Amino acid sequence: MQPGSVSLFMSNVETIPGKTITRSFGLVTGSTVRSKHFGKDLFAGLKNIVGGELRQYTELLNESRNEALQRMMTQAQSMGANGIVNIRFATSSVAAGASELFCYGTAVFVE
Template sequence: MQPNTGTPQVAQIALSNIETIPGRTIIQSLGVVTGSTVRAKHIGRDIMAGFKNIVGGELKGYTELLQESRNEALQRLVLDAAQRGANAVVNVRFATSAVAGGAAELFAYGTAVIIQ
């Protein structure tokens, strides 16, 4: 059992952001898989962040919010990969974009592969 790495461990799918899973051989590529989520901050956190902004530094509320959202995006990516019958996703990349005011889209994409 692996300790919590901050990334979701669904269906034993190996993730990496390099071209291979180190130490394993890729047999087949199954195309691009994506996962995205749009999250808005809630007003309580917004107000607290406003106070914290006076002195600057880290805004912990937003850090947690974005961490949760990114985990959700990754989870969707992993589910997409599992549906295609892959057992690994390589070259995972993250992207963030601000859509309508106060909401952020978190996006993860990668290539689903079957490894030995």
């Protein structure tokens, strides 16, 4: 159900629905900086003749965001948590052609 190998209870609300939070571990973060593959960039450039969705970029960003989530989940698990609540995502352009995908949340233990 969740991307990758680590599986935790995750939500972007204050609780995990259907569960009770018993302990809080504090902030966990995950980030990744990705730049575009030259070939993919070329194809996206061709797609720009008509505009609309740039599928190559969509895929790349999804992949990277899953990786950022994965890092956050690994961090939470190493703390001994089994869930993350209040997850937020942020994207920023750090350099030309590179974006940072960042996510953060609160690691908790739920029952």
